[in-house]
Amino acid sequence: MSHFVITGAHGGSTAGAGDPNRLEINDFVKIEEQFSLYIQALTAMSQDKQSDLTSFFQIGGIHGLPYVQWDGSGGKEAVEGTEWQGYCTHGSMLFPTWHRPYVALFEQVLHQHAAAIAKTYKVDHGRWEKAAADLRAPYWDWAVNSVPPPEVITDKQVTITLPDGRRGAVTNPLYAYVFHPIDPSFPTPYSAWQTTLRHPTSDGADAQTDVQELTDTLQTAQDGITSSIYSLLTSVHTWPAFSNHSPDDGGSATSSLEAIHDFIHGDIGGGGQMTDPSVAGFDPIFFLHHANVDRMLSLWSALNPGVWTTNGPAEEGTWTIPHDATVGPKTPLAPFWESQSAYWLSSQTTTTNKLGYTYPEFNGLNMTNPRAVKAAIAKTINKLYGGPISGAFAAAAPASAALATPAASKLAAPHNPGPNTELPPIPVGDAGSSLYDWSARIRVKKYELGGSFSVLIFLGPVPEDPREWRKSPSFVGTHQAFVNSSATQCANCRTQAAAGQVTEGFVHLDTAISRLSGLGSFEPSVVEPYLKRELSWRIVRANKAVVDLNDVPSLEVIVCATQLTLQPGADLPDHGAPQYFSGITAGRQGGARTE
Known part of the structure; x- marks a missing residue:
């Protein structure tokens, strides 16, 4: 049979780049031509028959339900009422690389629709055809803009330029996907919802997206996301620690790319489809989110040249990965065909140029010079995400010392003023060149509650409501x-559940300590008693139901501190080995096992 070969989108140009840029969504919505074509192309994909191979439904369904074969990928196996096992690779070394051709598939189909639509414009043909050629799937940089623009989460209609040249309001395909029909494989509550929802108001058919709750939740997440990304990009240098949320990664003290990705899924979904990997791919924001996950892969790779996919356990496998296999750079990334006879491999995804796109941070860089690229991206990371930390270094450094990056805390991406850099810096270190990065490490069995849930960290009184x-x-x-x-319908998930798979993540505490404590220092002798007194945690399900801590016996919250040192002339800090302070949480339900 003939397969749909994933080449990515090709054609077009961006000044200073080898391939067209994927653009941040806040910038993208301001570009009349590209946004107009994007909205119409996404609408066309969403209105295609759900049985069509390249419909939005079929592409979204690759991520989970309805657990049917996509483009001839996978073999039959009757297990627990289903003859298919799914393509799920969450929790494995393949998480970042599997999603790269996945987003490229979406982008390729989107690009094809946009090119066809551009040809229907009655005036300025060249202008619209160029816009279509340049069009790439936008990304949402949640590490700077935790709340997407209204065109993504608020507006049920958007105004675009139509093929006849008029400006007109059309239904916004980014707000929700409309099922036509709801697939019979969907469990409750998704079987009752005609559209995708974010923070649904109920489990019933009358449920709506609670935009205000969604916005409020995302706003509260900003500091945590920014701190986590900065720590990930600057402190992690091995693939196991970077790639997935399993704890056996060599002892990193920050959340992995997958763990950060996980809590953004949860905060967007709030009990809606994005909260659940079996149906998350149907929410149009999924591809904005994963384009940024892919961008983070590119940024991290630039800071760690030559480091890529390593071998690791397959977690029982998928339709195309054998039982008990070891996955790695040569494992086929099914169902994504690279040719008529072979799938994409992780080893083929080390750069984006083969798939026809790049990101703005790489514009103007000589990509054949890894050292120069690393230096340039390091400065960019500091400007975008390092505000509070670099600000603290700058404030603590002697005026005559060239130890910090005082400008870094004031610079940000053009589309946003950047993370909060007005927090009072805390003087640290004997020469003003080091500080402690405090965090709460959370480990818990992923499937203990049978669905998505959140562990919330607090410093100080927790409201009763x-x-x-x-x-x-x-x-x-x-x-x-x-x-x-x-x-039960996903082989990988079944095995992880049976094995008691543990997920790991970190919540960074320095910004909150600075804001709440009044301590004036991050030194362990000062911070440890404060955290022992003020740190606490709670658990809630995706539907916001509170969970008794006794019902999650696997939970362990333990505090660690990592000393960061900014060397003379350096842009990014060096990270020491994490020190664990078990006594802060020991003796409490869900606390450290031993002191």
Whole structure:
């Protein structure tokens, strides 16, 4: 049979780049031509028959339900009422690389629709055809803009330029996907919802997206996301620690790319489809989110040239990965065909040029010079995400010392003023060149509650009303368990559940300590008693139901501190080995096992 070969989108140009840029969504919505074509192309994909191979439904369904074969990939096996096993690779070394051709598939089909639509414009043909050629799937940089623009989460209609040249309002395909029909494989509550929802108001057919709750939740997540990304990009240098949320990664003290990805899924979904990997791919924001996950892969790779996919356990396998196999750079990334006879491999995804796109951070860089690229990207990372930390270094450094990057805390991406850099810096270190990065490490069995849930971290009093938890000044951050509610239909998920797979994440505490404590220092002798007195945690399900800590016996919250040192002339800090302070949480339900 003939397969749909994933080449990515090709053609077009961006000044200073080898391939057209994927653009940040806040910038993208301001570009009339590209946004107009994007909205129409996404609408066309969404209105295609759900049985069509390249319909939005079929592409979204690759990620989970309805667990049917896509483009001839996978073999039959009757297991627990289903003859298919799914393509799920969450929790394995393949998480970042599997999603790269996945987003490229979406982008390729989107690009094809946009090119066809551009040909229907009655005026300025060249202008619209160029816009279509340049069009790539935009990304949402949640590490700077935790709340997407209204065109993504608020507006049910958007105004675009139509093929006849008029400006007109059309239904916004980014707001929700409309099922036509709801697939019979969907479990409750998804079987009752005609559209995708974010923070649904109920489990019934009358449920709506609660935009205000969604916005409030995302706003409270900003500091945690920014701190986590900065720590990931600057402190992690091995593939196991970077790639996935399993704890056996060599002892890193920050969340992996997958763990950060998980809690963004949870905060967007709030009990809707994005909270659940079995149906998350149907929400149009999924591809904005994963384009940024892919961008983070590119940024991290630039900072760690030559480091890529390593071998690791397959977690029982998928339709195309054998039982008990070891996965690695040569494992086929099914169902994504690279040719008529072979799938993409992780070893083929080390750069984006073969798939026809790049990101703005790489414009103007000589990509044949890894050292120069690393230096340039390091400066960019500091400008975008290093505000509070670089600000603290700058404030603590002697005026005559060239130890810090005082400008870094004031610079940000053009589309956003950047993370909060007005927090009072805390003087640290004997020469003003080091500080401690405090964090709460959270480990918990992923499938213990049978669905997605969150562990919330607080410093100070916790409101009695759970509805106020995320809005409370004492709220610090969250670790999300991104759990398939249809795990019995996914071979990988079934095995992980049976084996008691543990997920790991970190909530960074320095920003909250600075804001709440009044201590004036991050030194362990000062911070340890404060955290022992003020640190606490709670658990909530995706549907916001509170969970008794006794019902999650696997939970372990333990505090660690990592000394960061900014060397003379350096842009990014060096990270020491994490020091664990078990006594801070020992003796409490869900605390450290031993002191």
